[in-house]
Amino acid sequence: MATQVFKIPNTIKKDAKFTFCPGCDHGVAVRLVAECLEELGVIDNTIAVCGIGCSVTIYDFIDMDALEAPHGRSVAEATGVKRAKPDKFVFTYSGDGDYASIGLAEGMHAALRGEKITSICINNTTYGMTGGQLGPTTMLGQVTTTSPTGRNIEYYGYPIKLAEHIALCDGTAFSARVSLDTVANIKKAKQAIKKAFEVQLKGLGYSFVEILSTCPTNWRMTPDKAHERVQNEMMQVFKPGIYKDVTVENV
Amino acid sequence: MVECLTNKKVLMKGNYAIANAAVLAGCQCYFGYPITPQSEIGEFMSGKMQELGRAYVSAESELAAINMTIGACSTGVKAMSSSSSCAVALMQEALSYATTDELPVVLVSVMRGGPGLGNIYPSQGDYTQAVKGGGNGDYRTIVLAPSTVQECADLTYKAFYLAQKYRNPTILLADGLLGQMMEPVEFKEYPYPEVDNSSWRLSGTKDHKARIIRSYGPLADDRCVFLEKLFDKYKKLEENETEWEEIGTEDADVVLVSFGSTSRNVKTAVKMCREKGIKAGFFRPITLFPFPNKRLKELSKTVKKFITVEVNMGQMVDDVRLAVNGVVPVELIHKGVGAPPDPEVIFKQIEELI
Amino acid sequence: MSHIVVDENRCKACYLCVKECPKHLIKVSKDKVNKLGNSVVEFDDPNHECLGCAMCATRCPDLAISEVYRG
CATH class of the missing domain: 3.40.50.920 (Rossmann fold)
Known part of the structure; x- marks a missing residue:
């Protein structure tokens, strides 16, 4: 008798089909979030706040109450939701353009205040929805539509390492960077998301997961080559790991 | 510290009257950032909200403050922010979003001199900003203009009510003079009925199908039924609420x-x-x-x-x-x-x- | 018997699963295409080699490998 070892999570809307480009890891990230919401049994108590960019479509796929925030303001709106209803499970889902650039103040201050919310941030080193421009996480040397000869320090400055920065904030309870480049790392990514969610449920403070993801369309790469880039370039600079976990430090 | 008195005449600054009335109106969450000449509102709220077990957040910016207000309003509670002129300018994007989200955001705008940094003298230079909507797209905010400290209190009540009733952001447009001057004011009980918001508020999907509060979005048809409905609401407002x-x-x-x-x-x-x-x-x-x-x-x-x-x-x-x-x-x-x-x-x- | 279910309506032809399968049991279809006209993938396991490891489903960004059974 065969046992089922994989299914579409019940938290995914019936007949919902992801609208991301072929091979985009956003779909994996959305599935992992959906799986964690299901396994923790919090889906019917969840209010998600979705940041503008490719990420915002998560509310079309996961069967949950959701609020769409202006670009960069998802963490602020999530703060409002949580302060109004402290018993709700509240998380934000946004891209690096939203979180690390226009919304950096909101993310950092939520971390400093120790807001009991979780932020998931997709880092694909570009503004995907608008066609692949240079963003706050664009890597040195990376060619984008607004860095046609590659990102150089003199002209564009440096990319930001989010997980490390957020970990430095005293109100942060959990900060991690994970990658979706391999099946093994996808499993680690799920563990991190679940941990971040659990940290919120325990009321320990702000929890944050940065997910290294691909943008095959704007990188002008096959999905396969895109994963090689994640391994060979991104993970060398944006090193995966758990940068803060108060549950371990407290042991 | 000023107390939340009802049915007793007290001498009070306009800013305190607004804040006190907001508390009495049942405002559960206040989000703000300091700016003269409205800072007393946040100062009052910081103590009173904590004392009552309600929410007060000293936000990192006006952008954050108004968006926190949107977040709180999406759950069906009464929530507000307050600010002045150049900082209200920062909030315009969120007010535009709040109209399309149909959320009852209450914003107190205590006008000072402008444009730019301007000065902290009283002014009515933000009439157009408030009335015509400083954000993008076709929308209006309800705007109430008090002329006395008593009206600062009474119209704060009304701002919460109209915002809830019409699910539209509402601005109480005061100025530095009203905010800073003291006059006798009497606080009555909140005189309006509570508006049922169980059909749209976010609370998790225990008792309803998944809800999304969002702009009408790129999938709307080019006739844009949403905007027509929005402006039907404004017609109703003109018929029923003009004062x-x-x-x-x-x-x-x-x-x-x-x-x-x-x-x-x-x-x-x-x-x-x-x-x-x-x-x-x-x-x-x-x-x-x-x-x-x-x-x-x-x-x-x-x-x-x-x-x-x-x-x-x-x-x-x-x-x-x-x-x-x-x-x-x-x-x-x-x-x-x-x-x-x-x-x-x-x-x-x-x-x-x- | 271990096997997977491919939901062809979800397949966007990224072929990440093709490379992922340790037994090379997922193939690009010769006749079935998706809405964009790209060939979708098929599960082809005549010798019952599937391990039910679910690596394909874990890798797939579009839930196109919608079910995996082991045993």
């Missing part, structure tokens, strides 16, 4: 139109006119949106001239002209920024204009 005060307009040759703190001196100037035999009337819009267009149009049939008095370079005068539509002349008495012109000064200018 104004008028004195001596029945036989008036000239009607002085003024709002907010400035209208107090105008009222006195109109009295002086009457004493001197000038048939003057007084007209004060209380709701700046919806604007009392209909009543002004009616008055234009019997009145020979309208004069608006404003502390700005002439903003509301445009709306009075639109309402009157060229039937009779509409003149302007104004100063750019600062305390309203003295009644004598206004009276003299009226004499010159008629």
Whole structure:
């Protein structure tokens, strides 16, 4: 008798089909979030706040109450939701353009205040929805539509390492960077998301997961080559790991 | 610390009256960032909300403050922010979102001098910002303009009610003079019914199918039914909620139109006119949106001239002209920024204009 | 018997699963295409080699490998 070892999570809307480009890891990230919401049994108590960019479509796929925030303001709106209803499970889902650039103040201050919310941030080193421009996480040397000869320090400055920065904030309870480049790392990514969610449920403070993801369309790469880039370039600079976990430090 | 008193007359600053009324109206969450001349609102709230077990967040910016308010409102609780002029400018994107989200955001805007940094003197320079909507796209915010500290309290109640009833962001448009001056004020119990929001608020999917509060979005058709519905709502607002005060307009040759703190001196100037035999009337819009267009149009049939008095370079005068539509002349008495012109000064200018 | 279910309506032809399968049991279809006209993938396991490891489903960004059974 065969046992089922994989299914579409019940938290995914019936007949919902992801609208991301072929091979985009956003779909994996959305599935992992959906799986964690299901396994923790919090889906019917969840209010998600979705940041503008490719990420915002998560509310079309996961069967949950959701609020769409202006670009960069998802963490602020999530703060409002949580302060109004402290018993709700509240998380934000946004891209690096939203979180690390226009919304950096909101993310950092939520971390400093120790807001009991979780932020998931997709880092694909570009503004995907608008066609692949240079963003706050664009890597040195990376060619984008607004860095046609590659990102150089003199002209564009440096990319930001989010997980490390957020970990430095005293109100942060959990900060991690994970990658979706391999099946093994996808499993680690799920563990991190679940941990971040659990940290919120325990009321320990702000929890944050940065997910290294691909943008095959704007990188002008096959999905396969895109994963090689994640391994060979991104993970060398944006090193995966758990940068803060108060549950371990407290042991 | 000022207490939340009801049914007792107390001497209080306008800013405290607004904050106290908000607490009595059942405001559960306050989000703000300091700016003169409205900082007392946040100062009052920081203590009172904590004491009552409600939420107060000292936000990192006005952008964050107004978006936190949106977040709180999405769960169905009463929530507010307050700010002034150049900082209210920062909030315009969120107000535009809140109209399309149909969320009952309450914002107190205590006007100071502008443009730019301007100064901290009173001003009415943000009439257009509030009434025409400073954000993108077609939308309006409900705008209420108090002229006394008592009205600061009463219209704060009303702001929460109208915001809930029409699911539209509502601005209480005060100014530095009202915010800072002390007057007797009596707080009644919140006089409005609670509006049922169980059909739209976010609470998790225990008792309803998944809800998304969002802009009408890129998938809307090019006729954009949403916008038509939004503007139907504004028509209803105009029919049902337009409010104004008028004195001596029945036989008036000239009607002085003024709002907010400035209208107090105008009222006195109109009295002086009457004493001197000038048939003057007084007209004060209380709701700046919806604007009392209909009543002004009616008055234009019997009145020979309208004069608006404003502390700005002439903003509301445009709306009075639109309402009157060229039937009779509409003149302007104004100063750019600062305390309203003295009644004598206004009276003299009226004499010159008629 | 271990096997997977491919939901062809979800397949966007990224072929990440093709490389992922340790037994090379997922193939690009010769006749079935998606809405964009790209060939979708098929599960082809005549010798019952599937391990039910679910690596394909874990890798797939579009839930196109919608079920995996082991045993």
